[in-house]
Amino acid sequence: MSKSDPNAPKRLALIASKGTLDWAYPPFILASAAGAMGWDVGIFFTFYGLPLLKTDLHMQVSPLGNPAMPMKMPFGPEGFQNIAWPMPNILMANVPGFEAMATNLMKQTFKNKGVASIEELRDMCVDLDVKMIGCQMTMDVFGFKKEDFIKECTVGGAAMFLEYAADADVQLFI
Amino acid sequence: MTDVIKEDQVLDCSGMLCPMPVVKTSKAMKELQSGQILKMVATDPGAPPDMEAWSRQTGNELLRSMTEDGKFIFYLKKK
Numbered sequence A: 001m002s003k004s005d006p007n008a009p010k011r012l013a014l015i016a017s018k019g020t021l022d023w024a025y026p027p028f029i030l031a032s033a034a035g036a037m038g039w040d041v042g043i044f045f046t047f048y049g050l051p052l053l054k055t056d057l058h059m060q061v062s063p064l065g066n067p068a069m070p071m072k073m074p075f076g077p078e079g080f081q082n083i084a085w086p087m088p089n090i091l092m093a094n095v096p097g098f099e100a101m102a103t104n105l106m107k108q109t110f111k112n113k114g115v116a117s118i119e120e121l122r123d124m125c126v127d128l129d130v131k132m133i134g135c136q137m138t139m140d141v142f143g144f145k146k147e148d149f150i151k152e153c154t155v156g157g158a159a160m161f162l163e164y165a166a167d168a169d170v171q172l173f174i
Numbered sequence B: 001m002t003d004v005i006k007e008d009q010v011l012d013c014s015g016m017l018c019p020m021p022v023v024k025t026s027k028a029m030k031e032l033q034s035g036q037i038l039k040m041v042a043t044d045p046g047a048p049p050d051m052e053a054w055s056r057q058t059g060n061e062l063l064r065s066m067t068e069d070g071k072f073i074f075y076l077k078k079k
Helices: A019-034 A046-054 A091-096 A100-112 A118-127 A138-141 A158-166 B020-030 B047-058
Strands: A011-016 A039-047 A131-135 A152-157 A170-173 B007-012 B037-042 B061-068 B071-075
Touching: A011 A019, A011 A046, A011 A158, A019 A046, A019 A100, A019 A118, A019 B020, A039 A046, A039 A158, A046 A158, A091 A100, A091 B071, A100 B071, A131 A138, A131 A158, A138 A152, B007 B020, B020 B037, B020 B047, B020 B071, B037 B047, B047 B061, B047 B071
Parallel strands: A011 A039, A011 A170, A039 A131, A131 A152, B007 B037
Antiparallel strands: B037 B071, B061 B071
């Protein structure tokens, strides 16, 4: 018997360990969907996932090292938008501003398709009472302060998260 | 012909992708009284399986799920 309270709602425990624009989506999408189903949800933000709790978000996406990322344009006729542009590594690594450009293209594509922004999804998670826990150790290592983060988050460590996750029905590392 | 369901509230989630229809529906349902009916309209092809799961998980009955002019329409009864 792992559940201490059999009448408690279902629980989702997530670890968000990545802070790029693409990987910021899964934890917030799953958390808001679970919250909308009445589940109890907690996300532990650790390592590169911790900046997702910052008041001002500045996520980027890097096509370099992500060969499965389709490089498509979010404007022009449909045929043009469907072209997957081949991107040589030497170009992705050496052209200044390449990541900023790729980030803008991904944001525009998501917006065109009707995907909510990370800011919107995070606000929804706050509305749905998703528990957001920042990793104290990561704060110490990377030099973040509690004041850098949204006021709705709490700060904790591995033991605190594990105790929460032990009572969860679904536990995922992202 | 199927019976006409009279909704108390309409929510349009056209153009929104996952997880927005589910999140917006849950928010709209909180405003309703027990027994009242929400009509939700979506264009996301992922909405039908998601709404079925949402209904099972929350206990709010999915009275009808249908497709009309390329839109997905759901009638949900607040438990």
